[in-house]
Amino acid sequence: MTDSSSSDTETAELETFRAETRAWLEANCPPEMRKPATSDEDVFWGGRNAKFSSEPQRIWFERMRDKGWTVPDWPKEYGGGGLSAAEHKVLRAEMGKIGARPPLSSFGIWMLGPALLKYGNDAQKKEHLPKIAAGEIRWCQGYSEPNAGSDLASLQTRAESDGDDFVITGSKIWTSYANYADWIFCLVRTDPAAKKHDGISFILFDMTSKGVTTKPILLISGYSPFCETFFDSVRVPKSHVVGTVNRGWDVAKYLLQHERAMISGMGERGVGRPLGQIAADSVGTDAQGKLDDSMLRAEIASFDVDEAALAACAERAIDLAKAGQAHPAFSSAMKYYGTELNKRRYEILMAAGGIDALEWESERSRQGARPRAWLRTKANSIEGGTTEVMLGIVAKRILDLPGA
Amino acid sequence: MALVLTEEQSMLRDSARGLISDKAPVSHLRSLRDNKDQTGFSRELWHSFAEMGFAGLLVPEEFGGSGLGYVEAGVVMEEIGRTLMPSPFLATSVVAASALSRGGNAAQKSEYLPKISNGSLLATLAIDEGAKHRPLQINLQAVRAGNGFRLSGAKALVIDGHVADLFIVAARTSGAAGERDGLTLFLVNPKAKGVAIERTIMVDSHNAARIELTNVEVNADHVLGEVDQGAALLDGVLDIGRGAVAAEMVGLSEEVFHRTVEYLKSRKQFGKLIGEFQALQHRAAELYVDIEITRAATMKALQALDADVAKATSAVAVAKARAGTTATRAVQEGVQMHGGMGMTDQFDIGFFMKRARVCEELFGDANYHTEQLAQARGY
Numbered sequence: 001m002t003d004s005s006s007s008d009t010e011t012a013e014l015e016t017f018r019a020e021t022r023a024w025l026e027a028n029c030p031p032e033m034r035k036p037a038t039s040d041e042d043v044f045w046g047g048r049n050a051k052f053s054s055e056p057q058r059i060w061f062e063r064m065r066d067k068g069w070t071v072p073d074w075p076k077e078y079g080g081g082g083l084s085a086a087e088h089k090v091l092r093a094e095m096g097k098i099g100a101r102p103p104l105s106s107f108g109i110w111m112l113g114p115a116l117l118k119y120g121n122d123a124q125k126k127e128h129l130p131k132i133a134a135g136e137i138r139w140c141q142g143y144s145e146p147n148a149g150s151d152l153a154s155l156q157t158r159a160e161s162d163g164d165d166f167v168i169t170g171s172k173i174w175t176s177y178a179n180y181a182d183w184i185f186c187l188v189r190t191d192p193a194a195k196k197h198d199g200i201s202f203i204l205f206d207m208t209s210k211g212v213t214t215k216p217i218l219l220i221s222g223y224s225p226f227c228e229t230f231f232d233s234v235r236v237p238k239s240h241v242v243g244t245v246n247r248g249w250d251v252a253k254y255l256l257q258h259e260r261a262m263i264s265g266m267g268e269r270g271v272g273r274p275l276g277q278i279a280a281d282s283v284g285t286d287a288q289g290k291l292d293d294s295m296l297r298a299e300i301a302s303f304d305v306d307e308a309a310l311a312a313c314a315e316r317a318i319d320l321a322k323a324g325q326a327h328p329a330f331s332s333a334m335k336y337y338g339t340e341l342n343k344r345r346y347e348i349l350m351a352a353g354g355i356d357a358l359e360w361e362s363e364r365s366r367q368g369a370r371p372r373a374w375l376r377t378k379a380n381s382i383e384g385g386t387t388e389v390m391l392g393i394v395a396k397r398i399l400d401l402p403g404a
Numbered sequence: 405m406a407l408v409l410t411e412e413q414s415m416l417r418d419s420a421r422g423l424i425s426d427k428a429p430v431s432h433l434r435s436l437r438d439n440k441d442q443t444g445f446s447r448e449l450w451h452s453f454a455e456m457g458f459a460g461l462l463v464p465e466e467f468g469g470s471g472l473g474y475v476e477a478g479v480v481m482e483e484i485g486r487t488l489m490p491s492p493f494l495a496t497s498v499v500a501a502s503a504l505s506r507g508g509n510a511a512q513k514s515e516y517l518p519k520i521s522n523g524s525l526l527a528t529l530a531i532d533e534g535a536k537h538r539p540l541q542i543n544l545q546a547v548r549a550g551n552g553f554r555l556s557g558a559k560a561l562v563i564d565g566h567v568a569d570l571f572i573v574a575a576r577t578s579g580a581a582g583e584r585d586g587l588t589l590f591l592v593n594p595k596a597k598g599v600a601i602e603r604t605i606m607v608d609s610h611n612a613a614r615i616e617l618t619n620v621e622v623n624a625d626h627v628l629g630e631v632d633q634g635a636a637l638l639d640g641v642l643d644i645g646r647g648a649v650a651a652e653m654v655g656l657s658e659e660v661f662h663r664t665v666e667y668l669k670s671r672k673q674f675g676k677l678i679g680e681f682q683a684l685q686h687r688a689a690e691l692y693v694d695i696e697i698t699r700a701a702t703m704k705a706l707q708a709l710d711a712d713v714a715k716a717t718s719a720v721a722v723a724k725a726r727a728g729t730t731a732t733r734a735v736q737e738g739v740q741m742h743g744g745m746g747m748t749d750q751f752d753i754g755f756f757m758k759r760a761r762v763c764e765e766l767f768g769d770a771n772y773h774t775e776q777l778a779q780a781r782g783y
Contacts (some may be wrong), residue, residue, distance in 0.1 A: 276783025291783045301778035308722040308777075309701035316407035316700040323408050333693045394692055395685035399665055403680030 010086075018090045025094055028063045030056035034099045038369065043105050046135025048182050061135065064103035071109055071133045074117070078125060079133030085322040089315075107176065108132030108139040110262040112185050115202075115255040119243040128183075128204070140207070141259075142172040142186030142229060143252070150389050152187075153196045153249060157231065159188035159203065161238075166190070166203065168211075168234040174383065178214040178227035181207050185255075191246050202248035202255075205236040221375040222360070222368070257328065259384045260335035261317075275345065276300050279352035296351055303344055310334075310341060329397040336390035339380035346374040405711075407703050413479055416472075420483040423452060428489035430752045436490060437609040443567055444603075444611040445490040451523050458493065460521025462501045467517035469501075474644060474709040478651035478702065485655025488759050490610050492526050494652070495563040499645045500527035503572050506713075507589060507629035507637040516570065516591075527570040529641065530559035530592075530615060537768040539574070539642060540582050540635070544617065546575035546590060552623040553577070555590060555598075558616045561765070565613025566603035568594055573617070577632050587634035591626040592617070608758040640713040643720045646767045647709050650702045650720075650727035653763050657695050657727075657734040660756040664688070664738045671743075684741060691737055698723070698730040718780050721773040728770030731760040 033056055037043050041053040044061055052058040064070055067081060073088045074080025083091060113132050116125055131137040148155040157170025168188055178184070183206055191199030207214075211234040216224035243251045276291060279300060284292045291297040317334060320326040349370060350357050357374075359365035381387040395401045409417065427449055436444060453459050462477055463469020470476075477498050484491055501520050504513060504527075519525035533543055544557025555575055562571070571592040579586030594601060598620040604612050629637045665688060668679030678684055705723035708716035735757035739746035746753045764770065 274781050274783065276778060276781050280783055285783075289782070290778075297778060297783065298774070300783065301774045304777055304781065305722050305725045305774050306697075308718075309697045309726045312407065312704040312722075313697040313700035316703065319406040319408045323406070325408065330696075333689075333696065336689075337693050337697065388686070391686040391689040392682070394689035399685075399688055399692060401665070401668060401679040401685050401688065402677045403685075 014086055014090060017087055018094065021091055021094050022097075024067075025098060025100060028060075029095075029098060029100045030060055032056040033060040033101050033103075035101075036099065037101055039366070042101070044103065044135070045105050045138055045177070045180070046108075047138025047180060048136070049180070050135065050138070060101070061103040065134055068133065070104040070106075070135065071113065074113065074129065074133060078117075078129035080129075085318070089318065104135045106132060106135065106138065107141055108137065111141060111255050111259050112139050114258045115185075115251050116242065118254060119202075119251045123239075124204075124242060137182045138177070138180060140175050140178045140181035140184050140229075142175055142178075142184045144174045145171060146173050150386055152252075153200065155187055155189060155200065157186070157188045158192070159190045159201060159236075161190075162235075164238055165235050166201075166238055166241075168203075168205075168231045168236060170231055172229040172231075173217075174226045175214070175229040176226055178207070178229045179216055183207060184212075184229070185242075187248055187252055190248075194246065197249045199246055200248040200252065201245050202242045202251040203236055204240045204242060205234065209234050209236065211235075219375070220378070221372040223372060223376070225376075256385065257331040260331040260390070263335055263339060263380060263384045275303060275348060275352075278349065282353050282356055296348070299351075300348055303341070303348055306341060307345075310337060314338075327398055329393050332385065332390040332393040333398070335384065336381075336387050336394070339377075340387060342380050343377050346377045350374050405707050407700055407707070409475075409479070413476060416476055417479045417483065419456065420458070420480045421486075423456065424483045424487055424489055427452070428491075429487050430755055433488050433490055433609060433755060434752075444564075444609075445492060445567075449489075450492060453491065453493065453497075454521070454523025459497050459523045460501070460517070461497055462505065463497075463517045463521045464505065467513060468521035469517065470521075473706075474647055475703070475706045477644075477648055478706040481648045481651040482655035482658075485652035485657075485759075486659040488608075488656070488755055492564050492567075494645070494648055495528040495568070496520055496526050498648045499529045499563075499641060500570070500572055502644045503529060503589065503628060503637070503641045506640055511625070512591065512628065525570060526564055526568045527572065528562055528564050528568045529645075530562045530565070530571050530573045531638075531642075532561045533557070533559060537765065537772060539638060540584060540587070542574055542576050542587060543581050544573065544575045546577045546588060546622070548577075549621065552621060552626070553588075553590065555592065555617045555620045555622055558614065560604075560614050562613045562615050563766075564611045565594075565615055566601055567611065570594070571599075571615070572628060574634065574638060579632075584635040586632050587638060588631050589628040589634045589637060590622050591628055592620060592622055596620050596622075606762060608755075608762040610759065610762060639717070642767055643713060643716055644709060646720050646724040646773075647702070647705045647716070649763050649766050650698075650705065650723040653727035653731040653760065654695070654699050654702050656756055656760055656763070657698070657731045660734050660738040660753065660760075661688075661691060661695055663753065664734075664741050667742055667745075678741075687737060688741075691734060694730045694733060698726040701726045718777060721776040721780070724768060725770045725773035725777070728764045728773070732764060732770075735760045 044057055068076060068079060069081045072081040072083045072091050076082040109132060113129060116128060143152060145155050159166040159168045183204060185204050187200055188203055189199050190201040211232040213230045214227040217226045217228060218224050280291055286292045317330055353370055357370045360368035360371060457470040458480055460469030461472050465471040484493060504516050516525060531539060534541060546553040546555045571594055573590045573592045575588055575590055576586055577588040598618040600616040602614045604614055606612050668684060669677060671678050702723040705719040708719040738753045739757055742753050745751050
């Protein structure tokens with residue numbers, strides 16, 4: 001095969017970038033940050049009240065932020081790294097090789113940022129993107145309501161026009177970390193007379209605004225990562241609407257694609273010990289060194305096959321997007337499979353752990369880390385659009401099957 | 405390497421698809437079957453393959469080939485899978501050509517590879533002996549005799565065995581069945597004294613044979629690679645074959661899926677299109693995702709083979725295992741969703757189900773490759 005000389009140059013430049021990136025990561029990523037996060041404390045979310053749980057966490061975050069690598073592919077003017085898709089892929093691969101943690105976790109990065117880059121006006125981008133990149137403002141998502149879950153577009157939170165402001169009244173549910181968030185991106189009904197998809201706007205406001213309250217929801221895991229969020233006549237300037245008033249559903253859908261891509265990533269864990277070896281710790285091995293439970297071993301091996309294949313598909317999805325060949329609804333396909341796979345992973349971990357995986361409170365069990373994480377994964381195929389909704393999207397938008 | 409086809413690879417796909425869909429739609433296989441064709445494929449079409457550079461696709465240019473890689477071979481296999489075209493491409497151009505290119509000495513390469521490239525020589529690997537693919541379970545004996553060896557034993561599922569001009573036979577020169585050491589590959593003339601060939605008519609109407617060797621004399625210069633050290637050569641050649649069959653199964657799965665979705669959009673029951681029923685929509689959507697994931701895994705495996713055959717084993721195991729479960733699901737859903745029509749011989753869907761079953765057994769089924777991955781990961 002022959003490559004044109006321009007692609008040769010491109011390849012050479014990318015290899016230089018790879019070498020430089022590898023060297024920089026080697027020199028700058030603290031050893032403590034080169035293993036998977038095992039607790040909520042290990043994850044840095046940023047925000048006005050953010051605290052670092054350790055010195056290496058602070059160092060790693062600040063170094064990455066200064067390079068723009070909390071958001072490697074955002075434009076430099078907004079605090080990003082300005083990397084091309086190919087360079088971003090190299091950075092991800094090199095971080096993966098040493099097991100480097102993401103320096104900053106944030107709904108601003110994963111969800112709002114991409115939507116602002118596409119739909120935000122200049123003032124909104126300049127105001128919000130750099131603070132997301134620098135971890136200064138922590139965002140939450142106001143989408144679902146008590147009576148608008150899978151049927152999200154039936155949401156009822158009202159935004160009534162009053163001069164230059166909207167006055168917002170209603171409630172949201174499953175608002176992730178609303179009790180820690182500084183700002184919210186929120187779907188509100190600005191035209192109750194229009195058809196359900198046509199009267200929705202996408203609006204941003206400060207969680208310290210008068211009339212906002214949050215109430216954590218205790219889940220089966222014993223944790224409260226989600227809240228109920230109430231708005232009682234919250235006054236928000238109209239300039240905080242992203243995109244066009246009453247066209248918020250376009251923004252919402254675009255953002256959901258990113259949310260689904262984020263959640264589907266939970267199914268792939270390139271780093272860390274193989275599941276089979278984790279299982280061997282508790283189950284033991286036979287004389288040949290094979291896991292001493294042949295049915296469990298088969299289940300793990302099938303899981304490993306599917307996990308490796310999904311990782312290839314995730315890589316291909318990025319490459320297809322770069323080549324302009326991606327189907328916009330493909331993130332729904334990945335979301336469905338990635339979340340179901342993650343649930344399988346934790347069912348296996350529970351079976352492998354046996355009795356040891358049943359302890360809920362003890363130092364030994366790190367306060368029941370495994371059973372709580374297992375229960376948490378059950379939400380994966382519900383949040384961000386249920387598996388059933390995802391399959392419906394694939395059937396209608398990709399396969400073009402008739403009806404509804 | 406991006407997991408999408410390059411422009412050149414897309415052009416190759418278009419030309420392969422053009423030729424295959426035009427000259428060898430599923431009706432081509434049907435007519436070979438119905439006429440009990442003696443050859444089992446079209447020699448005329450094979451000459452077109454050679455003229456287009458496909459027969460020698462993997463053969464280095466110095467031996468008259470196209471010098472392309474495994475991703476390109478996969479592109480052609482996928483198109484073959486779409487129409488179930490019976491072709492010597494897999495046995496001759498992928499497996500045998502790889503064995504000769506990777507294991508052959510200068511004389512062997514210059515004797516055989518140009519003939520593979522111009523379409524005049526058909527070759528095949530004879531490996532399996534038992535009901536399941538177990539590449540180390542080889543009992544066919546090769547004992548030293550005079551200036552060479554004497555081979556005795558039997559092989560099954562020898563693809564194109566009744567039309568091949570050259571067998572590459574995996575034999576045991578020392579050790580016991582199951583051991584890695586002691587395997588040797590031999591180039592055997594099918595017309596040699598002591599070779600008995602029985603064409604086996606298979607469920608998928610593709611070519612295969614059982615062969616039996618009784619004291620077949622083979623010269624020492626017909627050893628391919630090193631005596632007793634054939635396992636490593638075999639590993640690579642088999643992985644190349646597995647990657648190619650996985651690609652065929654991706655093409656097959658996608659085609660059967662495409663036909664099934666079209667049927668869901670045209671068949672009416674209870675006063676509506678059956679594709680409106682959510683029970684079928686969700687199953688179709690799941691199958692779509694399965695096929696996309698398997699396609700990516702297969703592409704990954706073929707790229708890994710192009711990068712370094714010796715390091716591709718795990719990626720190939722993932723691809724072939726996924727291809728097996730995905731194709732099985734695709735053909736089963738294909739028949740089920742076509743209802744009674746899917747059970748008729750008149751409809752093509754059954755041909756896909758039959759070929760998928762054979763592809764699943766070829767070079768190891770999903771269970772075999774899942775086990776390989778578990779062993780590679782050390783649990």
